[in-house]
Amino acid sequence: MSDYLIKALACQERLRVITAVTTETIREAQRRHHTWPTASAALGRTMTASMMMGAQMKGNEKITVTIQGGGPIGAIVADADTKGNVRGYVTNPEVHFDLNEHGKLDVARAVGSDGFLSVVKDLGLRDNFTGRVPIVSGEIGDDFTYYFARSEQIPSAVGVGVLVNPDHTVKASGGFLIQVLPGTEDAVIEKIEKRIEEIPPISKLIDAGRTPDDLLMDLFPEADYRVLEKVPVHFHCTCSKEKFGRSIAGLGYAEIKSMIEQDHGADATCHFCETAYHFTEDELKAMLIDK
Numbered sequence: 001m002s003d004y005l006i007k008a009l010a011c012q013e014r015l016r017v018i019t020a021v022t023t024e025t026i027r028e029a030q031r032r033h034h035t036w037p038t039a040s041a042a043l044g045r046t047m048t049a050s051m052m053m054g055a056q057m058k059g060n061e062k063i064t065v066t067i068q069g070g071g072p073i074g075a076i077v078a079d080a081d082t083k084g085n086v087r088g089y090v091t092n093p094e095v096h097f098d099l100n101e102h103g104k105l106d107v108a109r110a111v112g113s114d115g116f117l118s119v120v121k122d123l124g125l126r127d128n129f130t131g132r133v134p135i136v137s138g139e140i141g142d143d144f145t146y147y148f149a150r151s152e153q154i155p156s157a158v159g160v161g162v163l164v165n166p167d168h169t170v171k172a173s174g175g176f177l178i179q180v181l182p183g184t185e186d187a188v189i190e191k192i193e194k195r196i197e198e199i200p201p202i203s204k205l206i207d208a209g210r211t212p213d214d215l216l217m218d219l220f221p222e223a224d225y226r227v228l229e230k231v232p233v234h235f236h237c238t239c240s241k242e243k244f245g246r247s248i249a250g251l252g253y254a255e256i257k258s259m260i261e262q263d264h265g266a267d268a269t270c271h272f273c274e275t276a277y278h279f280t281e282d283e284l285k286a287m288l289i290d291k
Contacts, residue, residue, distance in 0.1 A: 002021075002023070002024050003020075003021055003022050003023060003024045003025050003232065003233040003234065004020070004021065004084070004212055004230055004231060004232050004233055005018055005019065005020035005021075005051070005052065005055055005084060005212055005230070005231050005233055006018065006019050006020070006212040006213060006215075006216060006227055006229070006230050006231075007055065007227070007228040007229045007230075007231070008216060008225045008226060008227045008228055009225065009226050009228065010178075010192075010216075010219075010220050010224055010225035010226075011184075011188050011191070011192070011220070011224055011225075012224065013181070013226065014180070014181050014183075014184040014185075014188050015178055015179065015180060015181065015184070015188070015192065016178070016179040016181060017176070017177070017178050017179075017216065017219070017220075017225065018052045018055060018056070018176065018177040019174075019175075019176045019212040019213075019215035019216050019219070020048060020051065020052055020174050020175055020176070020212055020233060021173070021174040021206055021210075021211060021212055021215075021233075022044070022047070022048045022051065022086075022173045022174050022175070022233055023170060023171075023172050023173045023174065023206065024235075025047070025048075025051075025086060025173070025233050025234060025235045026040070026043070026044035026047060026048070026162060026170045026173040026235075027169060027170040027173075028235040029043055029044065029047060029087075029088060029089075029235055030043075030044075030164075030168065030169065030170050031169075032235075032273055032274045033089055033090065033093045033274060034093055034094075034168075035090065035093040035094075035095075035168070036093065036094050036095055036096035036168060037096050037105055037164040037168060038073075038095050038096045038097050038105050038106055038107060038109075038110045039073055039090050039092070039093050039094070039095040039096065039110060040162060040164050040168065040170060041105040041107050041162040041164060042073055042076055042090065042095075042107045042110050042111055042140065043076060043078075043088055043089070043090050043093075044160075044162035044170065044173045045107065045139075045140035045141065045160040045161065045162055045175070046065060046067055046076045046078050046088060046140055047078045047080075047086050047087075047088040048086075048160045048162075048173060048174060048175040049065070049140060049141065049144045049158055049160050049175060049177070050063060050065040050078035050079070050080045050086060050088070051078075051080045051084065051086040051233060052158075052175060052176075052177040053065070053080065053119070053144075053177075054080030054081050054082060054084075054085075054086065055080075055082060055084065055231060057081075057082045057121070057123075058082060059082065059124070060081070060082070060124060061081070061082055061121065061122060061123050061124060062079065062080070062081045062082075062121075062122040063079070063080050063081075063119060063120070063121050063122070064077065064078070064079050064119070064120045064122075065077070065078045065079075065080075065117070065118070065119050065120075066117070066118045066120075067111060067115070067116075067117050067118075067135065067140070067143070068115040068116060068118075069111040069112030069113055069114060069115040069135045069138050070112035070113075070114040070115045071109065071110050071111045071112025071113075071138065072092060072095050072110060072112075073090050073091065073092050073095045073110040073111055073112075074090060074091025074092045075090070075091045076088065076089075076090050076091075076111070077089055077090075077271070077272075079238075079272065083231065084231040084232050084233040084234060085233075085234055085236035086233070086234070086235065086236070087235060087236060087237045087238075087272040087273060088272065089271050089272050095110045096110075097109050097110065104201075105162070105164065107138065107139055107140060108137055108138035108139050109138070110138075111135070111138035111139075111140070112135070112138055113135050113136070113137060113138045114135070115134075115135050116132050116133065116134055116135060117132070117133055117134075117135055117143045117144070117146075117147050118130065118131070118132040119131045119132070119147065119151070131147065131151035131152065132151070133146055133147045133150045133151055134146075140160055141158045141159055141160045141161075141175070142158075144156075144158040144160075145157060145158045148179065154179050154180070155179070155180040155189070156177065156178065156179045156180070157176075157177075157178045157192070157193070157196055158175070158176075158177050159175055159176045159177075159196065159201075159202045160174075160175035160202065161173070161174065161175065161201050161202040161203030161204075161206075162203055163203045163204070163206075163207050171207060172203050172204075172206040172207035173203065173206065174202055174203070174205075174206045174212075174215070175202055176202060176215060176219060178192060178196075178219070192219070195219060195220075195221075196219070199218050199219070202215070205218060212230075213227075235273075237270060237272045237273035237275065239270040239272065239273060239275060241277045241279075244268045244270075244277050244279075245279065245283070245287070247268075248266060248268070248279065248284070248287065249287045253288060256284055256287055256288055257288065259279075259284055260281050260284050260285060260288075264281055265278060265279055265280050265281055265284065266278070266279040266284060267279070
């Protein structure tokens with residue numbers, strides 16, 4: 001597995017932990033959307049965090065995360081499921097700035113900090129669960145950390161990072177999610193907070209060749225953890241011509257007839273993967289017959 005995540009329990013099973021490498025996954029997203037470096041970092045961080053959230057869910061449950069911070073990148077949207085599949089896009093992929101004062105890609109400037117992070121969980125029930133919190137920094141990791149504390153009342157630490165090559169390809173990407181279980185002593189929390197401050201940025205660790213297994217050791221050098229599961233991670237889109245066809249069929253008789261007479265067909269492109277679908281006049285006429 002080139003990209004995968006690990007689920008584990010740590011510190012005498014007082015902490016729930018996920019570590020992940022997503023380099024190939026985010027590289028594929030960059031290839032499909034032609035994102036510039038800062039946009040790649042924003043999208044990659046969001047997809048990685050969303051993927052780790054999705055991995056916490058069960059069965060066929062799914063999650064959609066939307067970040068709208070008022071910055072030039074526009075909206076960032078990511079979908080993830082329980083099986084390590086994730087997809088995403090940004091409204092404006094051609095966004096890039098000089099490095100910030102810390103020598104990192106200026107994701108906060110691209111995202112903005114005047115807006116919201118929203119999470120929709122499809123639990124297979126009649127109504128979806130929706131949570132929304134204000135953006136606190138636009139750095140993505142901080143915003144997911146705040147979401148967990150505010151919306152789900154779970155003290156958490158979210159670290160996500162993306163390095164981009166001069167040719168705009170993704171060099172390294174990944175993250176970690178640590179959550180405090182009920183009844184955990186303050187000393188345990190203080191210990192892991194100190195450790196997170198001590199280790200290098202997650203993207204640099206991955207660029208140096210660290211795997212999710214290695215990241216667990218970096219975070220918990222005393223090896224006080226138990227691995228529960230390893231899950232492959234992929235860029236995966238669920239779009240299809242059939243799904244787009246159903247959407248067009250739902251537009252109504254007059255609009256479909258206009259597509260036939262004026263455009264002599266119809267074209268649709270998936271926001272998530274940039275796959276284009278073409279519908280011929282005959283295919284559109286068949287939709288009219290069904291009405």
